[in-house]
Amino acid sequence: MYLNADDLTPLYMQVAEWLELEILNGSLQSNEKVYSQYQLAEMFNINPATAAKGLSLLAEQNLLYKKRGLGMFVAPQAKEKIRAKRIKENLQQLVLQLVAEAKRLQLSQAELIAMIKNVDLPKEE
């Protein structure tokens, strides 16, 4: 493993991340057209080349597909793929950090698990 990408998140990855979340929460459905690089540039006040790089990052992972002349669309199964990927990469990393911090604070495993169980997330709409 190299340096954790999360700690050095370049802008195009943040764009890709935002699009992943839009797909995860259902704002963008399978086979729906996604924003163009120019729309993303305007939305986030960023250089359009950066936005394009974010889109192609997702296309490389087959989460988006290109229709010539029409733009990028959400791939079928993109939501499931993103979910699986994020569990494997992000969540695993977060758990590592969590356990490392618990260890620094000399928290027992039972205490840590109790803390996790007690987390009460506000309901999302």
Add this chain to the structure above:
Amino acid sequence: MKNVECNRLTKKYGSIYAVNDLTFSIPENSITGLIGRNGAGKTTLLKMLAGFLLPSGGTVRILGQNPFNNLQVAANLIFIDDELALPENMNLGEILDTAATFYENWQPDIAYGLLDYFSLDLRSYYQQLSKGMKSTFNVILGIAARCPITIFDEPTVGMDAAVRKDFYRALLKDYLQQPRTIILSSHLLGEIEDLLDSILLIDAGKKCLHLSMDELRSYAVGLSGNSKLLHELVKEEDIIFRQQLGKDKIYLVVRNRKIDFSAARFKGLEIGPVPANDLCVYLTAKHKGGIDDVFKHS
């Protein structure tokens, strides 16, 4: 196509090199940030690109031509700084209408629209404007001209935070409508970094870095932790900046060699990104400890 090309470009004032052996090129339709400390040579460089100054050595090519005394380049390039010599006997509206006759792609709607948005009166005179309002009017000229080569030298001098923000957004929106080659110099990289394709960092007239923003973001990492542990992991020559944090804790900015620090994380090492602006300050600093070095022995 490369719209701007410099080869071993040099400008000497007496025995001092303001620009020293600069070689770089900028592709068409991109936004480049020119960053450097005071006196790094930013303005001298930009004025040579604009054809206002004759180089002492090396070559500069704009759209494939030497910009000095060149009408073709002058028609396709606009240079905006805070020393524009605008006529005193014309009001702002008349200046805009005159500018329209100089530039082929001039956008009157955008010029008047921006003037109105920023509450500048068509009938007022340039000399009567405040410093910030002058800068605002200057950038309106720069945006509305839609020149294939658009150069802004410290365009936001005197602007308040709200106007600066609006200017950058106006620039981006107009760029999306009409892509062109934009060079923007600033002290405040933090404000413009999101807009940029690439950054050219110069120090004492020399090129320090010319990277895409993504490359710049992964150019260095910030590490903090036990100083003994860190010095074992990191090579001295890779250290860009060093700051003591408490008794045996240290913060280092080091070149990103893709070293695997994951094992060290469990020993309390923290890894973080380095803001692009801070990195540029560190890279052009004369002392690795920054201003703290001055106060070290007191």
